Amino acid sequence: MIVSRRETVVGRVLLIVLMLVTVVPFVSLFVTALHEPGTYPSGLEWPETPYWSNFVDAFQAANMGALLWSSVLIEIGVVPVALLIATLAGFALGHLRPPGHRVIFLTFLLGLTLPFQAVIVPLYYQMRDLGLLNTRWAIILPLIGLYMPFAVMWMRAHFVNMPEDLSEAARIDGAGTWKLFTRIHLPLSTPALSSLGILMFLWTWNQFLLAVVLVSDPTRRTMAGALGAFQGQWGTNVPLLCAGSLLILTPTLIVFLIFQRQFVTALMQGALKG
Amino acid sequence: MSRTSGTSRRAVATASLALSGILALTACSAPGGSTTDDSTADGGSTASGDFTCGTDDVTLSAYIETGFPLATALFDEFSAQHPNVTIDVREDQFAVITQNAPRVLADDPPDLMRLPQVSDLAADGLLYDLEDAAAHFGWDQWPGSQLEQMRVDENGRRGNGPLYAMGLNFSMTGIFYNVELAEQIGMTEPPATLAELDAVMQAAKDAGITPMAQFNGGATGGLAFPLQGLMASYGEPADINAWTFQQPNATISTPEYARAAEHLQRWVEAGYFAPDVNSLDYSMMMSRFIDGESLFIFNGDWESGNLDTQMPGNVGFFLVPPVEDGGEVGAMSAPLTYGISARAANPECAAYFLDWVATNDQARTIAVEIGGSHPMGPADAFMPEISADSVTAQTLAAGATIGEDNGAMEFIANATGAIYATSWTPNLQKLVAGEIDAATLLATVQADYESQIGN
Amino acid sequence: MSATRTTGTSGVRGAVGTTSHSQEDRRRALRARRLRRGWVALGLVVPAAVAYAVFVLRPLALTVQYSFYKWNGVTESTWVGLDNYTRLLGDARMLGSIGNALQLIVYFSFIPVILGLLAAATIRKFATSRLALVSRTVLFLPQVIPLVAAGIMWTWLLATDGLVNELMRAIGLGGVTRAWLGDTNTALPAVGVIGAWVALGLCLILLLAGMSKIDPALYEAARIDGAGAVREFFSITLPSVRQEVGVAVTVTVISALAAFDIVYISTQGGPANSTMVPGLEIYYLGFFSREVGQASALAVVFMALVLAVVLPIQRLTREDAR
Known part of the structure; x- marks a missing residue:
């Protein structure tokens, strides 16, 4: 196949940008989850003291x-x-x-x-x-x-x-x-x-x-x-909400990463046959 | 596929015939026939008239509002005094409770529940009738104004009729200010007229401070607070009460209230609210005010205790000033409404709790110190000592002024069960967005109000 | 749930049959066995059919029935004929919700499909590289998480002090920053961005799979x-993946029309109803205002709308496939 070097570079950059766009919301969720409970942190700012305890609190609050x-x-x-x-x-x-x-x-x-x-x-x-x-x-x-x-x-x-x-x-x-x-x-x-x-x-x-x-x-x-219920109850405490959301996401992400090939195949077939 | 299209057309026809058969099967009776008996009657519970929690173990289920520590503090104290009672708590934001209220009361009945406006809920038979309890405990000896918002007559109008809910305390609204910021812009004492208030806000804006951090985002049209304050200054609180109690021919689409709404619109246009007012929620507003980012918030005394803790000595409170100096003032004042489902398992114990909140000294202290508002109950009942320079003392004093001026009003957002979510909130958001003007705001809300009452 | 085209394989089957001339007895025995087998076969369908009839067909029929009544879910209902439908036609909020759903198609469907096409056409040349394989996993993440989670993440990203505004300030666009979900002009597009983010990975990988089947000799x-590259895209790539495009469009269009989770979490339909969608309005009417009949009438119109939009797309893709 004839592939020019320029095209490959453009393609790779594009792909990396798309992956960044996909991943950044997850990163932002994580960083926000480490801020002091009840605050409204801005952007992707790393907290002075990370509040790892948010995850413990969210685990208990959400009754994980x-x-x-x-x-x-x-x-x-x-x-x-x-x-x-x-x-x-x-x-x-x-x-x-x-x-x-x-x-x-x-x-x-x-x-x-x-x-x-x-x-x-x-x-x-x-x-x-x-x-x-x-x-x-x-x-x-x-x-x-x-x-x-x-x-x-x-x-x-x-x-x-x-x-x-x-x-x-x-x-x-x-x-x-x-x-x-x-x-x-x-x-x-x-x-x-x-x-x-x-x-x-x-x-x-x-x-x-x-x-x-x-x-x-x-x-x-x-x-x-x-x-949804967690958001309804803790939606006003953003760091705690983010910590809880991450906890609730984690099992899905783990299962997905283990069975990723099967997941991708299933979803693609699901769309195609569907 | 084209080869078989004849067959498939026939198959489609047969399939739709089969479907219409199912339709016919289900369509023979109107919905809501036989299943409704127990929910319209006075409850699955049998009232024995013995309003205590007894001595056996009881678990009360409670559905309360997140973010306000008062209810939980009262529950803890109650359980401590009554060891046989456990309280099982579910919490949600108020907007979620409002949405869920009819469904939860009917099909997942709590013993105690934070309630939005009660008239529809009571008219649909979802709430436990507290008349017997009121007679038993002597609630009818209390100042009548405390309970009238929770009375609903047979036409679904509030103000008279049986009692369907109780307050944990009764609150009042006005303007809180940041003392430091106020001094910075030269506000040494609370403004005495609306014109002075405008001038102060302009000064704050010129100094680069957000004059008023009101919330108005999502499902919570918080501009209803300043609007109602202005309405009380331009018009008569009694007229607003007639409207919120759904008295015949009541209207808010009047010239006085139009002036009030225009005044609010001027505030919007002058940029006195935060630029993202349509996405601010209540707790963001609190956070910004506590962080010293804005001069004013329009809020209720339920935050007094919280503000005394978070910014001690740095908060002041005043009522929305009159148009002219010395004029009468009004304020939204409402019980922090809690009710019992008509199908609750332990209504007597729940009613006993509600009485305990108003009459127990410990509970009254909690109601003031944590709740920030005046407790329910007889006028001469016990009151805890409060430090004179706290904002709690100021709000309680303002409550007395309102009492003298007869200026207590029910919240305009509570006129019907749905008026806040379906009319005030979207229309106030449109006012902010510049999509409608003040007159249209009132006319639209009035039209929605009439159609909802007609329902 | 995903959408569907019927696979066109069944037509050929009828041609295969028994051709042998046998005795009358044998044929009768065969027919009896067929019949018995037929009953067995119908028996096998019964469990699925019962589940379907009780939890889909019956509620569907009831939705239609409720739509002719005025009912609050508690007390007696009254027959009101077509009132709920006429009210719907005069109600700005309900009509607006339908308009908003149609507008969401642009964001949930057109944007990810077009972006996906362009990206896939660029990436296909190294579709087997390690980077491309990793990207399959990464780009699929939004498909796997609950939409609720996507809503929560993005509500925060799009807030006044969120990352989106921060980035804009960094690149000198400070003047346009705002609370994206709290502005009546931008709230719907902002909700749309969330949907586009969710759909992009699926579209991209679906299209990439289609492109990998193209004969390199053509290029x-x-x-x-x-x-x-441009002519190549329009004369070779695009025609070859028409079927995949059709599939991607169908799936994403349905997700746009049926949007609920994201809106429920991020805006609750506000501000000023600018993001109200039929799915959410049905929920509000049915369970908050308890206008069950009105909610059902909207549900019926909503179903008709979905069919009216999806069926033509189906037809197009099926013709393409032939």
């Missing part, structure tokens, strides 16, 4: 342990169930294709561009009538339903692309539908499943609206919802 | 013909 546990519980409630039922439906609609599968699939697609705000008001009253307001179920159950359009479409797209011969061969060997699914198709679906799992994990972790509306106790919310 | 040929 309880928040993490709550988010984990919600993830456990949402992701495996949503994965399972979406896979079953995707297998049926994409591979078995029973009569009416097109209608069913299109009905699922209806919900694909639906912003959550469009259904939040009735969801609130539905949850109230079920007596589930202010419990984690108020986040878990609707999320499973709300993920279905994307998840079913995703898994269907995967199973549609599986070669027919594979199943024919298995059928001839006398395998029933169940065996066909568990022995042949499921093992081949690991990449699709893990990407979908990562996406749903992230969406759940970062879900804000449902948490804010349906659960008032921050220790029963998702991480994003808890951060 | 070599263009160079030999004496084409400059």
